[in-house]
Amino acid sequence: MLSWQRLRAQFVDHFVLMSGALFMSLPVYALFAATTHAPGTRVMPRLDLGTHVLDNYGAFLTASSGFSGDITAIGMLWNSFVFGAGFAALKTLVSLLAAFALLYFRVRFASVIFWLLLLTLMLPLESRFLATYSVAAELGLVNTRAGLILPLAASGLGTLFFRQFLMTVPDTLQESARMDGAGPLKFLADILLPLCLPTASALFLVLFVTGWNQYLWPVMITSEEASYTVVRGMQFFGSTSLYGVTLAVVAVLPPAALVILFQRQVVKGLFDGSH
Template sequence: MLNNRRLGSRIFDHAILVLGTLAMCLPVYGLFAATTHPAGSGIRMRLDPGGSGFENYGNFIVGSAGFSGDITAVTMLWNSFVLGAGFAGLKVVLALLAAYCLVYFRVRFASLIFWILIFTLMLPLESRFLATFTVVAQLGLVNTHGGLILPLVASGLGTLFFRQFLLTVPDALLESAKLDAAGPFRFLKDILVPLSGPTAAALFLVLFVNGWNQYLWPVMVTSDEAGFTVVRGLQFFGSASLTGAMLAVAALLPPALLVILFQRHVVKGLFDGSH
């Protein structure tokens, strides 16, 4: 009787998971299926795949648009990748260094500094865009990758994650490093960085998706068509066009693949802490 209850419970649990997966994936498949039909058939959600998928996506990859002809799928995907990877990578490095200083150095008003960093999480990112754009324009970073990435690299969230992780590192490791005559840089490089690997990987993936999906800041800081990101391209082409629909499908693939491939690292880094 008990085994039958367990079997029924498992079947019910798996049915819920399957239904939830279908509910999330079906709209994406419907959009993809719509892009495989001829261009003149219109864009609407459908489940039947067409026979023009290779032709449509071939033209999508090699085609160009815009007044200057610089808007291409490859260029937009590359710009989004640079933004996402630079955004995430620099945030992780800066957050780890900030947490390292707050935990292992006698910084005056360290607690106050930490709570100010936490307070920044309560402020919407868009609330400081106007002031940030003024600084970026004065530095001549408009229409550059540096202008896209550098103003967004400070991360209170990343500092919080790394600080909480570093507080769990045993003090014996620090004492052993001191006995081995290891300085602060060597202690960070040889001990803390390897230990922080899962946390850094998980945080990188989350921040990469966040950077990949940025819309307002790229709109403000890039007026050159060669600097358009995927999300900016969606606004340019519109959701009702075939190119816009294919761009929406392409925009989903890199973040989805990263999350699927490294989901174990995400769970381990964010919830297990590798300790």
């Protein structure tokens, strides 16, 4: 039976957590409330809801935007989703393969290669964009989805996560697979990949949010309005217009929903070494 002191402690803990959640979500709500009033109303954070929610958001999602009219809000959301999902999937795959190769193959200077990969964590992503853009332009990847995703495929952080996890896998699994005649790729696909799934899922989600919020690289590699992402669209519409604020509210929803729905898997995949 719970004591009064324990109930009071739980109440205080939940009160603090709920208060913090409400405090952090208040700015988003204030922006949402600003987009629910009639067009022409001054767009500013407010707490009172208007009556034009469906009208404003329906017109916003389907209206043509840009100087050429080649993009809509739905198109921007799709571009951001393709970029975020491709960015995360490719980074996760490359990181897993790199960690697998460094641990399970007799690569000369494997430790040196690994530490060189970790050095990339010391450099901001933006510091490599000029050289990366030069290579992408030479390969004809400007204004393509491959140009958005491929140049950012390497990830020292992802390699670190997978390497640390794979080091906890017992050597007996590899020996058993070898005795059964399984080659390296079959060992990876049938044994290691199912074990790595929680870590891969958590890393994918984190990288998806990073890709979704990426601004500078899409600005550099794309110039056509049909390739605009959500973040670039906010810069295009402006921060004080009705469509700009509406896009900012919509842009928060997909990554926030994924993080809320899969927060247990994220915590388990990144911090639970027993899976």
